Amino acid sequence: MDARTEEERFNAIIDDDEKIEPRDWMPEAYRKTVIRQMAQHAHSEVIGMQPEANWIARAPTLLRKAILIAKVQDEAGHGLYLYSATETLGVSRGELQELLHTGKQKYSSIFNYPTLSWADIGAIGWLVDGAAIVNQIVLQGTSYGPYARAMVKICKEESFHARQGYSIMMTLADGSDSQKAMCQDAIDRWWWPSLMMFGPHDSESAHTAESMSWKIKRKTNDELRQMFVDQTVPQARYLGMTIPDPDLEFDEESGHWKIGEIDWEEFWSTIRGDGRLNRERIAHKVKAWEDGAWVREAATAYAVKHGMKLDKSA
Numbered sequence: 001m002d003a004r005t006e007e008e009r010f011n012a013i014i015d016d017d018e019k020i021e022p023r024d025w026m027p028e029a030y031r032k033t034v035i036r037q038m039a040q041h042a043h044s045e046v047i048g049m050q051p052e053a054n055w056i057a058r059a060p061t062l063l064r065k066a067i068l069i070a071k072v073q074d075e076a077g078h079g080l081y082l083y084s085a086t087e088t089l090g091v092s093r094g095e096l097q098e099l100l101h102t103g104k105q106k107y108s109s110i111f112n113y114p115t116l117s118w119a120d121i122g123a124i125g126w127l128v129d130g131a132a133i134v135n136q137i138v139l140q141g142t143s144y145g146p147y148a149r150a151m152v153k154i155c156k157e158e159s160f161h162a163r164q165g166y167s168i169m170m171t172l173a174d175g176s177d178s179q180k181a182m183c184q185d186a187i188d189r190w191w192w193p194s195l196m197m198f199g200p201h202d203s204e205s206a207h208t209a210e211s212m213s214w215k216i217k218r219k220t221n222d223e224l225r226q227m228f229v230d231q232t233v234p235q236a237r238y239l240g241m242t243i244p245d246p247d248l249e250f251d252e253e254s255g256h257w258k259i260g261e262i263d264w265e266e267f268w269s270t271i272r273g274d275g276r277l278n279r280e281r282i283a284h285k286v287k288a289w290e291d292g293a294w295v296r297e298a299a300t301a302y303a304v305k306h307g308m309k310l311d312k313s314a
Ligand code: 3HC
Pocket: 036, 037, 040, 041, 042, 044, 045, 048, 075, 078, 106, 107, 108, 109, 110, 128, 129, 132, 135, 158, 196, 197, 198, 199, 200, 204, 205, 206, 207, 208, 211, 221, 271
C-alpha cells in the first residue's frame, strides 16, 4: 500500500520527470493551467488557418498552392489534436469554442496581422512556424502526458511548415529587385510580432514561475525567444535580408544576439482584442462554427439513432 498522500505522489511524478496522465490525481490549479495553455494552443492553430487561407487561391504556382493547402490542413489537424488532448481533462469542445468566441480564452497574437503579399506566406512559415517549433520542441518534455505526446506528431509537421516558408523566402531573395523588396517588406512586418509569440518578459509573466515548477513549461518565455533569435538572425543574413532592429548586435561574451525592446503596448493591446484583425478573425470563426451547426446536429442524430455514446459538447 502506497502510504504517500496524493500530492506527494503527484510531486514525485513531476520530480522524476515522468508524465501526469488524465486519471492521475493533480492539483486543481495544475489542471486549470494545463487546460488554459492547451486550449489556447489549439485555438491558435485553428485561427492561424485564416491568414494563410487568404492566399491559397492566389498562390503563384500550382505546386505552391498544393503545399499551402497541405500546410493549412495540417494546422486544422493540430487544432483537433490539441482539443482532444484538452478534453482528457474533462472540458468539452463546445465549451472551448464558447470560451474562444466570447474572448474568455485567447489565441496567439500573431494571427491578428494581415497577409498583404505572397512573401507573407513565406515569412509566416519561416518566422511564425519557426517560432512555434522552438516552443513546441521543448513542449515535448511537458509534464502532462497527452500534451507531450501531441507535440511529437505536431513538431514533425511544423518542420515541413518552416522549411516550405524559408524556401519561399529563398526564391524571393534570389529573384528580381521587386521580389527582394517584397521579401524584405514581409520580414519588416513579421519580425517583431513573431518575437511577441513567446509572451511577455519572464518578469511580467503571470504563469511562467508556476508552470516551470510543475514542468508544464520547460523553458521560460525569454529563454525560448532567445533560442529563436539566435537561430533566425543567421538565416536572415543568408537570405541577404535585414532584421528590422537597429539595436540588434551579437554579444561575443554570451554568444547570443541581443535585440532591441519589443513594443509591449502593441503586444498587450493585441491580446486585449484591439489588434489589427482580432474582430475579423473571431467573426470569421464564429460564422464557420454557426455554419457547421447542421453537421454537428446530423452527426448527433445519427449517433443517437444508432445508440452511440455522445460527449458533452454534442
Ligand atoms: N498571444 C496571445 N496571448 C498571449 C501571448 C501571445 N503571443 N503570450 C502570452 N499571452 C497571454 C497568456 O495566455 C496569458 O494570458 P491568460 O492568463 O489569459 O492565458 C498572459 O498573456 C500572460 O502570459 P504568460 O507568459 O504568463 O502565459 P503562459 O505562461 O501561458 O505563456 C505562451 C504564454 C508562451 C504562449 C504559452 O502559453 C505557450 O507556450 N503555449 C503553447 C504554445 C502556443 O500556444 N503557441 C501559440 C502559437 S501556435 C502556432 O503558432 C501554430 C503554428 O502552426 C504556427
